[in-house]
Amino acid sequence: MKSTTHFGFREVPSGDKQRLVGGVFDAVASRYDLMNDVLSGGMHRLWKAAMVDWLRPRAGLQLIDVAGGTGDIAQRVLNRVQGQADITVCDINVSMLNEGRKRASSAPIHWLAGDAERLPCPGQTFDAYTIAFGIRNVTHIDAALCEAYRVLKPGGRFMCLEFSAVDLPGLDTLYDLYSFKLMPLLGGVIGGNREAYQYLAESIRQFPDQRKFSAMIADAGFSQVTYRNQSAGIAAIHSGWRI
Numbered sequence: 001m002k003s004t005t006h007f008g009f010r011e012v013p014s015g016d017k018q019r020l021v022g023g024v025f026d027a028v029a030s031r032y033d034l035m036n037d038v039l040s041g042g043m044h045r046l047w048k049a050a051m052v053d054w055l056r057p058r059a060g061l062q063l064i065d066v067a068g069g070t071g072d073i074a075q076r077v078l079n080r081v082q083g084q085a086d087i088t089v090c091d092i093n094v095s096m097l098n099e100g101r102k103r104a105s106s107a108p109i110h111w112l113a114g115d116a117e118r119l120p121c122p123g124q125t126f127d128a129y130t131i132a133f134g135i136r137n138v139t140h141i142d143a144a145l146c147e148a149y150r151v152l153k154p155g156g157r158f159m160c161l162e163f164s165a166v167d168l169p170g171l172d173t174l175y176d177l178y179s180f181k182l183m184p185l186l187g188g189v190i191g192g193n194r195e196a197y198q199y200l201a202e203s204i205r206q207f208p209d210q211r212k213f214s215a216m217i218a219d220a221g222f223s224q225v226t227y228r229n230q231s232a233g234i235a236a237i238h239s240g241w242r243i
Contacts, residue, residue: 005139008202017139018115022093024200025069027193029095033070033103035191039183047230048132051161051237052076054228055128059084062127064151066116066144067134069096071104077130078107088121090114091134117143124153132161136207145220152242158222164229164236165209171232179204210236 005014012020028035036044052073057063059081065073069091077085088110091097097111114120116131116138129148138144148158166172179201187197208216210227213236217225222240229236 006203006206008199008206014139018092021137024193024196025093026095027196028187028191029069029093029099031191032096032099033072035187035197038186038190039197043231043234044133047161047235047237048073048076050228050230051130051132051159052080054237054239055130055157055159057081057085057128061085061087062125062153064088064090064119064121064126064129066090066119066129066131066148067092067137068130068132069093069100071100071107071109073130073132074100074109075104075107078109083108086110088112088126090116090119090121092116117147119147119151121151123150124156125151126156127153128157128159130159130161133163135160135162136203141208142216142220145217145222149221149242154242156242158217158238158240158242160213160217160238161230161235162207162213162238163204164207164213164233166233167229168232175234210238213238 003014004011005017007017007020057077057080068074068089071089074087074089089100090112092115094113101111117140129152135141135144166175183201184194184198188194214225214227217238217240223243225240227236227238
């Protein structure tokens with residue numbers, strides 16, 4: 001693997017990225033969901049609902065939600081199946097997990113500290129793997145995708161919601177202006193950490209576009225890979241199956 005990787009627009013040693021990303025999420029954990037509402041105008045709720053709609057969870061589902069520290073996706077799935085699911089929330093950041101535990105203290109969720117590139121789970125354990133706004137923060141995306149494939153049962157579903165490439169002319173320019181001017185400003189005023197939200201804006205631009213990410217998912221072994229754009233490509237939901 002490469003000896004360097006990107007942290008936002010900076011090139012850093014690969015071994016440093018996990019620590020740097022951890023610092024970002026330690027800084028924003030307590031206000032993470034609030035800032036998602038502020039910065040997306042609440043749109044992240046619609047995008048997450050669309051992912052759960054497409055997942056079509058059923059009672060008895062065994063799900064792992066990776067980088068899901070605040071438990072948002074897990075709770076949405078539980079609500080759909082009236083609590084009849086076996087859900088593990090895995091996150092490398094203990095601060096985020098602690099926030100999730102506080103907010104969903106009575107929910108039947110297993111909280112697991114672990115790295116998306118080296119999940120502390122046996123192979124072929126889960127029916128579904130979800131990750132929302134987390135995969136762009138891992139050091140080696142290809143390794144995380146291979147781990148997703150490993151822990152899914154044959155017939156299991158991979159689903160990823162992530163910021164992507166805007167495909168509407170004119171909106172892309174406005175979105176860049178918002179991302180690099182207003183987002184860090186709001187992150188400083190409301191979230192208390194301008195630098196963290198500068199990184200988050202930069203990390204979105206470094207992430208592969210819809211087609212490139214689809215190819216990476218297929219390279220990890222998944223079949224029937226497809227995606228659905230949300231809000232003209234500001235975000236995209238990718239889906240693949242372990243056959």
